[in-house]
Amino acid sequence: MSEQTFEQFIGSGDTLWVYHDDSLIFSSKKEQLTPLLDYIDVFVPKVKGVKVFDRIVGNATALLLEKASCSEVYSPLGSRYAALTLEDKGIRYHFHKTVPHILNEKGNDICPMEKLSLDKSSDEFIAILRKKQKA
Secondary structure, three states: OOHHHHHHHHHOOOOEEEEEOOEEEEEEOOOOOHHHHHHHHHHOOOOOOEEEEEOEEOHHHHHHHHHOOEEEEEEEEEEHHHHHHHHHHOOEEEEEEEEOOOEOOOOOOEOHHHHHHOOOOHHHHHHHHHHHHHO
């Protein structure tokens, strides 16, 4: 994928793009982790080796990217926690800016999903999210 594709993503109103073999196969305007969960529900395990463009990549997103069979992710903002998880999972990442952690909406604490995802495997984390969705 090119820098041009990344710039197109940034200029779009979308929050998530997923590419397979240079074709856009999924996009969303939904917020937070919902778009990635929607993608996983529809495409996993049928599609592997996707490239993902996401607005913010924290550790929670990094764990979901492993579940999504992502090989590479592009984002304007990523956390150090996410970078470590992505490196551990062998997922290439391109962040324009890396921060220690993703903040909550008020900017006064770590994002609740970032906190919840720490020290969890992707299977453990997605199980917690599914339980929350049903509640």
